[in-house]
Amino acid sequence: MGTMIIHHDDCLRHEPGSKHPESALRVKAVLSGLDDLRGVQYLPAPLALSEQIAAVHPLEFWSDMQEREPRKGRVALDADTYLSPGSIDAARRASGGLCFAIDQLVNDMAANAFCVVRPPGHHSETELAMGFCLLNHVAIGARHALQTDSIERVAIIDFDVHHGNGTQQVFEQSPEVMYVSSHQFPLYPGTGHIDEIGCGNILNLPLAPGDGSTAFRKTWNLTGLPAIHSFDPDLILISAGFDAHERDPLGQLELCDSDYRWITEEICDLADDCSSGRVVSILEGGYDLKALASAGRQHVKGLDSGA
Numbered sequence: 287m288g289t290m291i292i293h294h295d296d297c298l299r300h301e302p303g304s305k306h307p308e309s310a311l312r313v314k315a316v317l318s319g320l321d322d323l324r325g326v327q328y329l330p331a332p333l334a335l336s337e338q339i340a341a342v343h344p345l346e347f348w349s350d351m352q353e354r355e356p357r358k359g360r361v362a363l364d365a366d367t368y369l370s371p372g373s374i375d376a377a378r379r380a381s382g383g384l385c386f387a388i389d390q391l392v393n394d395m396a397a398n399a400f401c402v403v404r405p406p407g408h409h410s411e412t413e414l415a416m417g418f419c420l421l422n423h424v425a426i427g428a429r430h431a432l433q434t435d436s437i438e439r440v441a442i443i444d445f446d447v448h449h450g451n452g453t454q455q456v457f458e459q460s461p462e463v464m465y466v467s468s469h470q471f472p473l474y475p476g477t478g479h480i481d482e483i484g485c486g487n488i489l490n491l492p493l494a495p496g497d498g499s500t501a502f503r504k505t506w507n508l509t510g511l512p513a514i515h516s517f518d519p520d521l522i523l524i525s526a527g528f529d530a531h532e533r534d535p536l537g538q539l540e541l542c543d544s545d546y547r548w549i550t551e552e553i554c555d556l557a558d559d560c561s562s563g564r565v566v567s568i569l570e571g572g573y574d575l576k577a578l579a580s581a582g583r584q585h586v587k588g589l590d591s592g593a
Contacts, residue, residue, distance in 0.1 A: 287395070292387050306368070306418075307573040308418040319583035332386050333375065338381065342412060351369070364416050367418055367420070373405070380403035384403075398567075399567070401569065409422075416475070417452075432463075439464070441519035442457075443522060445530065448529065454482065458485065461487050470492075499541060506549060530545075531572065531577040546584045
């Protein structure tokens with residue numbers, strides 16, 4: 287078994303605007319970086335079921351978003367979050383793809399998986415779309431996983447440059463889910479302070495602008511990874527944002543490609559000890575196309591080395 291890549295071209299249909307940093311070119315860039323990699327399997331992302339979405343987002347929230355999707359043009363949900371024709375199906379493919387990937391691992395059909403989908407999701411709260419995000423895919427995936435017989439605890443690792451306020455909000459009173467996030471602080475959305483601990487299941491690892499590789503690796507080595515090991519999850523989900531990269535225009539953490547290979551391999555080693563190797567990653571941020579291609583490639587190489 288090798289690494290499974292989950293994607294669907296419906297994810298290209300979401301159009302927040304020609305000058306918006308969150309474009310379909312992001313997904314194309316990641317896929318281009320994987321073109322010649324051997325040992326990976328590509329499968330299409332199915333549409334998320336209504337009951338999968340409802341495990342995180344209230345019916346009224348989801349129904350309202352569906353009704354607001356325009357037949358042409360764009361509808362603004364906030365200053366930087368939009369709906370266009372195709373946005374609903376794009377979001378459903380992203381959430382559905384993650385749930386599908388989890389099922390593949392539970393049924394021993396793959397060693398691990400990377401969902402190359404969009405729009406991102408970790409800023410979306412239960413009743414609030416924000417920060418380019420419509421549905422919180424990783425939260426939907428975690429709740430889906432917890433409904434299976436073999437998974438009682440899920441760890442979510444988030445190394446996007448922005449704090450996943452939505453994921454934290456969904457699970458801050460859910461001891462069966464641990465959320466660990468490294469992120470630049472201060473930065474949008476302004477959450478992710480070290481004192482935000484939920485019910486003891488939230489661990490925020492704020493980094494200062496310019497901290498770079500040394501601080502990133504030290505923080506995960508000394509604090510993040512040991513905490514997850516102690517939690518002993520049955521499944522690890524990764525919110526894989528590549529906007530902490532030194533090339534990215536929206537962050538200043540100055541990571542390089544090798545950092546993404548390193549953290550992925552560390553996560554896979556951890557998964558071998560506590561979750562039968564089960565790791566599923568989903569694309570979050572990352573807004574420089576060259577960095578997405580190169581860092582995404584190293585991420586998949588890291589997954590493949592753990593397969």
